[in-house]
Amino acid sequence: MMKTKLSLLFFLVAFSVSSAFAHALWIETPANGKKGQAQEIKIFFGEYEANEPDSAAKWFSNLKEFKLVLTAPNGTTKVLTASPDVYFYKASFTPDQNGTYKLSVVHEVATVYEHAKIEYYAFADVNVGNSKINTAFPVEAALTIRPDKHVLKVGESSIHQVIYNKAPFANQKITLVNPERKTIPTETDENGKFTFKPEQKGNYFLEAFTEEKVPGKLNGKDYEKVWHLVTYTTQVN
Numbered sequence: 665m666m667k668t669k670l671s672l673l674f675f676l677v678a679f680s681v682s683s684a685f686a687h688a689l690w691i692e693t694p695a696n697g698k699k700g701q702a703q704e705i706k707i708f709f710g711e712y713e714a715n716e717p718d719s720a721a722k723w724f725s726n727l728k729e730f731k732l733v734l735t736a737p738n739g740t741t742k743v744l745t746a747s748p749d750v751y752f753y754k755a756s757f758t759p760d761q762n763g764t765y766k767l768s769v770v771h772e773v774a775t776v777y778e779h780a781k782i783e784y785y786a787f788a789d790v791n792v793g794n795s796k797i798n799t800a801f802p803v804e805a806a807l808t809i810r811p812d813k814h815v816l817k818v819g820e821s822s823i824h825q826v827i828y829n830k831a832p833f834a835n836q837k838i839t840l841v842n843p844e845r846k847t848i849p850t851e852t853d854e855n856g857k858f859t860f861k862p863e864q865k866g867n868y869f870l871e872a873f874t875e876e877k878v879p880g881k882l883n884g885k886d887y888e889k890v891w892h893l894v895t896y897t898t899q900v901n
Contacts, residue, residue, distance in 0.1 A: 688712060688871055688895050689730070691767050691788040692752075695816055695899040697759045703790055705744070705767060706752040707732060712869050712895075713841050720748040725775035728753075730784075733770075737763025737792075762793030764814075770805050776885040780875075783807075785894040789814065807833070809870050809896035811860070816901050821861035825852075826872050828892070832856025839871040843900075862900040870896045 690712060693705045709727055710717035720728075732744045734757055746753040759765060766789055773782040785805045791814050812823045826833035833856040840850040843866025850870075852858050862868060876890040 687718070688893055689727070689769060689771065689784040689786045690869060690895040690897050691732075691769065691786050692867065692897055693767065693788050693790060693899075695789065695791060695814065695901070697765065697790045697792045699759050699762065699792060702756045702758050703765075705732070705746075705755045705757070705788075706749075707746060707755070707769065707786070708752045710751075712871075713839075713845055713847060715845055717751040719751060720753060725773050727771065727773065727784075730769050730771045733768045735766040735768065737761050737765065759790070759792045763791075765790040765792060768805070772882075774883055776882055776887045779886075779888040780891045781880065781882050781887045781889070783890060783892045785892070787894070787896045789898065791816065805894070807872060807874060807892040807894040809838075809872060809894055811896070811898070814898075816899075818862055818865055818900060821859055823857050824860050824870070824896075825855070825857045826894075827856060828872075828874055833872060833874070836872070836874070839869075839873075841869040841871075843867055865900055867897060867899050870898075 687710055689709050691705060691707055693703060697703045708717040709723050732746050732755055733741055734744050735741050738761060744755040744757055746755040767787065769786040771784045773784065783806065785807055787809065806829055808827050810825045810827060826838060833852055834854050836852050838850050838852060840848045842848055843864055850858055873893045876892065878890055879888050
């Protein structure tokens with residue numbers, strides 16, 4: 665009887681954590697851009713695998729205050745203005761140089777949820793003119809997914825690395841969702857790396873999560889832990 669109760673308790677705790685983090689923040693944009701041509705960007709919040717983005721009008725806490733940062737190939741940065749649509753926020757920029765433009769969101773949720781402080785990180789790359797990738801990432805992002813090169817065609821592969829607090833996110837399960845919204849079992853190796861080899865065209869969604877047992881106070885509320893969740897999206901042609 666005790667084992668049954670413990671098993672049930674474990675299930676409920678696991679369900680609570682997984683349910684809270686079924687929701688994620690992610691960026692969608694074409695992987696290729698052109699100099700002088702506007703690049704459209706969409707920022708979503710919701711359940712990616714289920715294809716259920718939340719209405720932009722109902723984003724919780726201070727999510728609507730996110731900052732979408734554009735890092736140009738030469739390293740300069742600017743915050744892009746995003747405006748609400750029905751199920752996403754939209755923004756755009758016009759590339760004026762060749763190389764990799766990086767889009768990033770690093771956002772701390774103002775509300776303590778389930779005794780946790782939540783940190784959302786979202787990334788996407790736009791290649792203009794060549795496929796040499798810019799490997800720089802915002803230093804304030806505790807959890808990142810870093811590709812070693814662009815993967816823009818079916819059958820090509822690249823090595824992605826997940827970094828947590830400047831160290832490899834070693835031997836951890838992560839989420840990889842293909843264009844059919846099916847999850848492909850994926851795990852990092854001892855160096856926090858995994859191979860990404862798309863088998864079909866379309867958008868791919870990558871996600872990593874970790875819980876940090878560090879208590880603190882946020883906006884007058886105590887929390888017992890920090891939840892870090894990062895997404896990286898890319899389009900395969």
